[in-house]
Amino acid sequence: MVSVNPFADFRCECETVLAQAVKHAFHEIETVAFPLGKPPRPDYGQLASPLCFELAKKLKRKPAELAVLVVQATDKSHFNLIEKVEAVGGFVNFYVNFPKFSALTLKSIKQLGKNYGFPKTDAPKKIIVEHTSVNPLHPIHIGQARNPILGDSLARLLKLRGHNVSTHYYVDDVGRQSSVIAYGYAKLGKPKPDEKADHFIGKIYTITSCIVELNRLKRQLEAATDASANEVAKLNKDIAEWTGIAAELEHKYPTLFNALLEKISADTNPEEEISKLNRAYEDGEPNAQKLIREVSELCLEGFRQTAKRVEIFYDSWDWESDFVWSNQVSDVLSKLKSSGFVFSEEGVLEFDAAKVIQDLQLRAKLGLREEQEVPPLTLVRADGTTLYTTRDVAYTLWKFSKAEKVINVIGMEQSLAQLQLKIALYALGFNKQAENLVHFAYNLVTLPGYKMSSRRGHYITFDEVLDEAIKRAYEEVSKRSPQLTEEEKQNIARFVGIGAVRYALVDVDTGKPVVFTWDRVLNFETNSAPYVQYTHARACSILRKAERAPTKLFCEELDEQLEHDLILTLASFPDVFIEAAEYLKPNIIADYSNALADKFNTFYNALPVLKAETPELCDARITLTEAIKIVLNNALNLIGVVAPEKM
RNA sequence: GGGCUCGUAGUCUAGUACGGAUUAUGACACCGGCCUGCGGAGCCGGAGGCCCUGGGUUCAAAUCCCAGCGGGCCCGCCA
Numbered sequence: 011m012v013s014v015n016p017f018a019d020f021r022c023e024c025e026t027v028l029a030q031a032v033k034h035a036f037h038e039i040e041t042v043a044f045p046l047g048k049p050p051r052p053d054y055g056q057l058a059s060p061l062c063f064e065l066a067k068k069l070k071r072k073p074a075e076l077a078v079l080v081v082q083a084t085d086k087s088h089f090n091l092i093e094k095v096e097a098v099g100g101f102v103n104f105y106v107n108f109p110k111f112s113a114l115t116l117k118s119i120k121q122l123g124k125n126y127g128f129p130k131t132d133a134p135k136k137i138i139v140e141h142t143s144v145n146p147l148h149p150i151h152i153g154q155a156r157n158p159i160l161g162d163s164l165a166r167l168l169k170l171r172g173h174n175v176s177t178h179y180y181v182d183d184v185g186r187q188s189s190v191i192a193y194g195y196a197k198l199g200k201p202k203p204d205e206k207a208d209h210f211i212g213k214i215y216t217i218t219s220c221i222v223e224l225n226r227l228k229r230q231l232e233a234a235t236d237a238s239a240n241e242v243a244k245l246n247k248d249i250a251e252w253t254g255i256a257a258e259l260e261h262k263y264p265t266l267f268n269a270l271l272e273k274i275s276a277d278t279n280p281e282e283e284i285s286k287l288n289r290a291y292e293d294g295e296p297n298a299q300k301l302i303r304e305v306s307e308l309c310l311e312g313f314r315q316t317a318k319r320v321e322i323f324y325d326s327w328d329w330e331s332d333f334v335w336s337n338q339v340s341d342v343l344s345k346l347k348s349s350g351f352v353f354s355e356e357g358v359l360e361f362d363a364a365k366v367i368q369d370l371q372l373r374a375k376l377g378l379r380e381e382q383e384v385p386p387l388t389l390v391r392a393d394g395t396t397l398y399t400t401r402d403v404a405y406t407l408w409k410f411s412k413a414e415k416v417i418n419v420i421g422m423e424q425s426l427a428q429l430q431l432k433i434a435l436y437a438l439g440f441n442k443q444a445e446n447l448v449h450f451a452y453n454l455v456t457l458p459g460y461k462m463s464s465r466r467g468h469y470i471t472f473d474e475v476l477d478e479a480i481k482r483a484y485e486e487v488s489k490r491s492p493q494l495t496e497e498e499k500q501n502i503a504r505f506v507g508i509g510a511v512r513y514a515l516v517d518v519d520t521g522k523p524v525v526f527t528w529d530r531v532l533n534f535e536t537n538s539a540p541y542v543q544y545t546h547a548r549a550c551s552i553l554r555k556a557e558r559a560p561t562k563l564f565c566e567e568l569d570e571q572l573e574h575d576l577i578l579t580l581a582s583f584p585d586v587f588i589e590a591a592e593y594l595k596p597n598i599i600a601d602y603s604n605a606l607a608d609k610f611n612t613f614y615n616a617l618p619v620l621k622a623e624t625p626e627l628c629d630a631r632i633t634l635t636e637a638i639k640i641v642l643n644n645a646l647n648l649i650g651v652v653a654p655e656k657m
Numbered sequence: 658g659g660g661c662u663c664g665u666a667g668u669c670u671a672g673u674a675c676g677g678a679u680u681a682u683g684a685c686a687c688c689g690g691c692c693u694g695c696g697g698a699g700c701c702g703g704a705g706g707c708c709c710u711g712g713g714u715u716c717a718a719a720u721c722c723c724a725g726c727g728g729g730c731c732c733g734c735c736a
Binding site: 045047049050051054058060063064066067073098099100101145182185186187356357358359379381382383384385388390391392393395397398399421422423424425426427429451453454456486487490491506517518519521522523525529530533534535536537538540541543544545547548551552555556593597598601604605608611612614615616618619620621635656657 | 659660661662663669670671674675676677678680681682683684685691694695696697698699700701716717729730731732733734735736
């Protein structure tokens with residue numbers, strides 16, 4: 011007999027037994043829910059019900075007495091995975107029958123192998139996970155790297171849950187900043203990158219943007235003849251700040267900086283050139299199209315290389331400009347206009363989110379409190395151009411033409427914009443879509459005492475973090491296993507370093523900010539990917555040395571507390587997976603893998619596998635070790651971490 | 658000013674959706690042990706907590722509700 015979820019089978023049996031017993035003992039009472047929870051200690055069993063505390067009220071009797079009655083009323087002939095039921099202090103405690111339960115669990119893991127732990131959903135959906143979507147202006151930095159790591163883990167979870175998942179990258183190429191980089195790139199004569207393309211583009215962007223900003227401020231100061239002293243002071247302060255940044259950049263990249271400065275200074279009004287380019291691009295003018303697409307593509311090629319290093323791939327690259335050129339944005343706009351929730355003020359078109367909430371009574375649906383006010387959203391500027399969120403409405407509707415559910419992995423600082431987006435869908439009558447639009451929000455990654463700013467070139471790139479991780483892992487592996495060949499060491503350093511980074515970024519609760527420190531991200535000890543990887547390699551090593559596969563299970567031999575604990579942990583993996591997939595909590599997979607590794611290491615130190623007292627016990631422990639290897643591998647795979655045979 | 662979010666040992670963190678048991682999870686750092694043993698990236702032990710504060714609901718609150726306090730974020734004709 012094989013089970014896709016052994017612990018759920020046990021829970022199900024307990025529920026049935028409990029329901030029957032309660033019905034039998036107190037037929038005058040109608041009970042609908044039969045709560046079962048994990049007791050704090052193993053001597054209270056593996057599942058326990060506090061039901062009698064509730065019944066005590068209705069029946070006006072003591073919980074302890076009722077628990078005894080419930081236990082007496084249980085029908086033992088129905089026990090399969092249950093060993094016994096006991097009443098302790100008002101709780102009804104269920105004890106698992108370990109010989110049977112171990113056999114079921116280990117047999118299931120052995121038979122299902124890499125498919126163990128992934129029960130399929132009853133309602134498979136077509137789901138789009140949009141993640142990363144970093145603007146193609148500069149390399150992905152560590153503050154943004156949490157996004158692809160979370161998005162990719164979510165996609166893996168949902169796929170294995172049985173959904174049809176496709177991952178999308180939204181290329182934000184419409185907007186002033188894309189024209190800034192394109193302008194600088196064109197000024198330099200569209201040079202071929204002499205390093206990784208996104209790093210190359212990043213430098214040009216930062217320098218160009220700095221020079222243009224400084225130029226703008228200076229001209230503004232010249233024109234400010236009748237401005238107040240305060241305004242002049244503010245301008246001077248900004249100029250001083252940007253001059254400092256410029257000096258820093260000139261020092262770091264003298265050739266590039268001076269080349270750009272010379273070319274840009276030839277333009278009397280660079281600001282105006284950039285705006286022109288921006289308008290031409292939105293209008294689909296061929297030269298502008300070619301230029302901006304070329305520079306964006308260059309940067310994206312760099313992103314693809316970085317993503318590949320961490321085993322992340324995208325099914326679709328969606329260009330924001332395509333939605334502008336194809337009139338999907340203007341179509342959505344005219345629909346919004348006729349919805350009655352749009353008003354114009356001084357030539358600016360505004361979307362009245364608050365009125366939508368009131369008229370359509372969305373407060374409860376959106377989980378908003380009475381006093382929460384949602385500000386209006388600007389849809390169209392006075393000059394007739396659209397804004398990011400406006401275009402996002404069109405993009406979101408396009409995504410819904412391809413999927414039933416859309417998950418946007420976006421930082422929590424965009425919560426309001428994502429809420430307004432959802433409200434816009436309701437305003438257009440796309441209720442079902444609005445309900446299936448999920449903003450998967452996560453908190454920022456920050457550097458201690460340092461404000462990351464891509465405009466100023468102040469950031470640590472994701473590539474740098476990966477390089478450093480691999481370098482440190484290499485030092486570590488050289489120290490620990492000097493006998494390995496150079497090639498082996500490099501290979502191990504790669505998956506250990508990258509695993510460590512992925513684990514560190516997925517492990518923390520998404521609601522909490524991560525303060526980036528090298529020690530935190532490059533942890534190779536307990537509660538890290540390397541620790542779990544090491545444990546997996548250790549299990550593999552034992553299995554290699556065993557040189558045989560047990561033909562019988564001998565599960566009744568596994569009667570140590572540590573072994574029981576391991577079996578229970580293995581058996582509950584499907585439950586953990588379901589929770590992670592349903593509630594979008596990839597971090598609990600990381601926690602689970604660490605907990606399982608911990609338990610296995612404790613077991614390993616306390617009890618011999620290959621030198622067990624009897625051949626039967628030895629076989630049983632080999633089977634257990636094999637199961638642990640499989641489950642560790644399956645768990646690590648969910649968070650995109652390699653499970654190595656050796657390291 | 659309004660809203661969102663977080664608050665658990667020196668630092669970091671699990672548990673909070675769905676309230677349960679006289680020991681609240683684990684890591685780092687700290688103190689003391691364990692390598693002729695299946696891989697020491699490990700294991701065992703010790704010390705360290707008014708679960709932000711105050712009320713409320715309940716047989717039972719880290720968990721739910723209310724009111725505060727503290728940090729972060731958002732409230733743009735930026736994205």
